[in-house]
Amino acid sequence: MRRLLAQAFRGSGWARSGAVLAAAGVLGGLLAGCGTATRWAGDPAPAHIDITLIGFNDLHGNMEPPRMAHAVLSPTGPVAVPAGGMAYFASAIAALKARGPHHAVVSAGDMVGASPLVSSLFLDEPTIEAVNEMQIDFNAVGNHEFDRGWRELLRLQQGGCEKFTARQPCQISQPFKGARFGFLAANTVRVEDGRTLLPATGLKRFTQGGTTVTLGVIGLTLQATPTMVSPSGVAGLRFEDEAATANALIPQLKAQGADVIAVVIHEGGNTTAGVQETSCAGLSGDIVPILERLDPAVDVVVSGHTHQAYVCDYARVNPARPFLLTSAGQYGTLLTDIQLRVDTRTRRVVRKTARNVIVQGEAFTGSQGHVPMTSAVPSFPADPAVQKIVDTYRAAAIPLAQRPVGQAVSALRRVLTPSLESALGNLVADAQLHATRAPEQGGAQLSFMNPGGLRADLVPDAQGLVRYGQLFAVQPFGNQLVVKTFTGAQIRAVLEQQFASGSNTVQRPRVLSVSSGFAYQFDLSRPAGERVSQMVLQGAALRDDMPVRVVMSSYLDSGGDNFTVLTEGRDRLVGGLDLDALEAYFRTQSPVAVPATNRITSVARAVR
Structure with a gap:
C-alpha cells in the first residue's frame, strides 16, 4: 500500500x-x-x-x-x-x-x-x-x-x-x-x-x-x-x-x-x-x-x-x-x-x-x-x-501576526546539510549574536542555536515580506538570551557533546548551529572526545585557554538537549527574548540573505 x-x-x-x-x-x-466491523450484531451470548x-x-x-x-x-x-x-x-x-x-x-x-x-x-x-x-x-x-x-x-x-x-x-x-x-x-x-x-x-x-x-x-x-x-x-x-x-x-x-x-x-x-x-x-x-x-x-x-x-x-x-x-x-x-x-x-x-x-x-x-x-x-x-x-x-x-518585520531574499529552511547545519539555524545564531555583541549587551563573540528550537521554516511572500507571525512560528518558546564566558576547551567539550551520550548520539546527533565567524570540523570515525578539531574564531585558531563570550537560549543555558557543559561558564548576563532578537535582526538587516552553510565541515560521512 x-x-x-x-x-x-x-x-x-x-x-x-x-x-x-x-x-x-x-x-x-x-x-x-x-x-x-466495529459492531458485532447477532453475536451469541455471553x-x-x-x-x-x-x-x-x-x-x-x-x-x-x-x-x-x-x-x-x-x-x-x-x-x-x-x-x-x-x-x-x-x-x-x-x-x-x-x-x-x-x-x-x-x-x-x-x-x-x-x-x-x-x-x-x-x-x-x-x-x-x-x-x-x-x-x-x-x-x-x-x-x-x-x-x-x-x-x-x-x-x-x-x-x-x-x-x-x-x-x-x-x-x-x-x-x-x-x-x-x-x-x-x-x-x-x-x-x-x-x-x-x-x-x-x-x-x-x-x-x-x-x-x-x-x-x-x-x-x-x-x-x-x-x-x-x-x-x-x-x-x-x-x-x-x-x-x-x-x-x-x-x-x-x-x-x-x-x-x-x-x-x-x-x-x-x-x-x-x-x-x-x-x-x-x-x-x-x-x-x-x-x-x-x-x-x-x-x-x-x-x-x-x-x-x-x-x-x-x-x-x-x-x-x-x-x-x-x-x-x-x-x-x-x-x-x-x-x-x-x-x-x-x-x-x-x-x-x-x-x-x-x-x-x-x-x-x-x-x-x-x-x-x-x-x-x-x-x-x-x-x-x-x-x-x-x-x-x-x-x-x-491577527494584528500582531500580520505585522511586517522585514524582508528576506528567499526562503530560510531547516533542511540539514551533510555537515548537519541549516540555513535557518545559522540565521538565528547570527541574530542572537547581533543582539548581544555590544559590550553593554553582553559582548558576545559566538552564538549557539539548537535545531530543536526551530519549529517552522521561514518563507517570505512573493514580495519578499516576512511577518511577525512567521517569526513566532519559528521560535515559539519565549526563551531569554544568556551570555556567559567559556574557555576554548569548554567550547570544544560542548561540541563533543553533540555526538556523546543521552539523546545526542552518534546515530542521531543534534548539531548546534553556530554564528558567522566561527568554524570547526568533526570526524565521526574518531573516538568519542576526539571528534572536533580545527576550531577557528574570527580567522584565528581558538586556543583551549582563550576566553570567549557565548550567547545561547535560556534553554541551552540550563543544559537542555543534554548540553551540560553549557551550564558552566562565568559572568552570566541575561538579556531579552530570542524572538525579539530575531525580529530586530530583520528590522536592521533587511533584506536578509540566506546564510552560508559552510561553517561546519564533516570530514567523514555523518550518520543521519
Missing part, C-alpha cells in the same frame, strides 16, 4: 513536502483498521458491553487547520485528504461518540507546547478551552507540557492567572478556568516527597442493564523528558521507568474494579506498514522495549511523541503481549477509533479493533498546490462552540 502511494505521488511535489502521506481509516468501515475508546496525540495547540493532508486509496486511485482544525476535530470526536453510549476519549500528550501563535501567544489557554468543549476524559502529559515549567502545567490543569512565564496569562479569559479533564503523569514524581506531580490513573465506568464495566487508564510521559526540556522546568522532579510504573499500578486499578486497562503514554515508534494494516511490520523505536516489559493484562496502548500514525496488533510481534498499539499522528489530523467488547461474565476484553479516522474539514492551498475536499472519506462540520473559541483568539492574534 505504502509503495502504491509513493509511486502515485512520486514527482508530484507531495513527497518530502509538509503533507503526510499516510493511508488512514474511514468512517463507515472503509479502509478499516484491525478488523472489518452478554457484553461495547466501549468506544477514542485516542489522539501530539495536538500541539493547532487551533486552525495545519494545512496538512493524508493520502488514501480510493476506487480511482490515491487521493489527498485535507485534515485538521480543532472545530472539525471536535465534530469528529462527537461523531465517534454518537455510535454508541459507552465511550472515553484520551490524549497521549503534547496537547500543548510548540504551538502555533493563535494558541502559544496566550499560553495555550485557547487549546485547553477548545478541548474542554470536546468533553474528553484524560491527557497523559508529554514532554512539551513542561516547556514552560511544571508550575505552569499545574495552572493549565487547575486554572487561575498566576504568572510563571514572561508572557501574561488570562489575556482573554479572566479568569482562566483550567482543564475540565484530567492530566495524568504516573511516572512524574516529586523528589521531595515521592508523590506524583499529577494523578497517576483515572477510571471511567459504563453501566448497561444493571451491569457495570470499568475502564482504568494509566497516563505516562517518556522517561527521557528531562533531556528534552529546560532543566529548570522539571527541577525537583524525577521521571521513572515507564513499564515498571505501569506494571505496579495495574493491581491497584484491578482492586478499584478496573476490567479494561489502557496505557496512554507519550512515547512511540515507527512502522513500515500502512496505517490500516495490523502486521506491525518494521515496528521500531523507543516504545518497543517498553511494550516488551509491559504486563499482558494491558488491553490497549495509546502512544504518541513520534508524530507517526499506526494501528498495530502487537500479538503479531509477541503473542505474549496481546494488546493493541495505536498512534494518531499529529496536529489533530487523525483520531483513533478503538472498539472494545467486554464479556460481562468473565470481565475481560474478548474482542478489540482499531482504525485511524481522517479529520477532513476544509480545503487549503499550500506549497504542494490546492488540496480540495474529497468524497473519498467523510468530512466533518465545524463545531460552533469550538469555532467561536478559535475565532476569538485568532482575532486577538
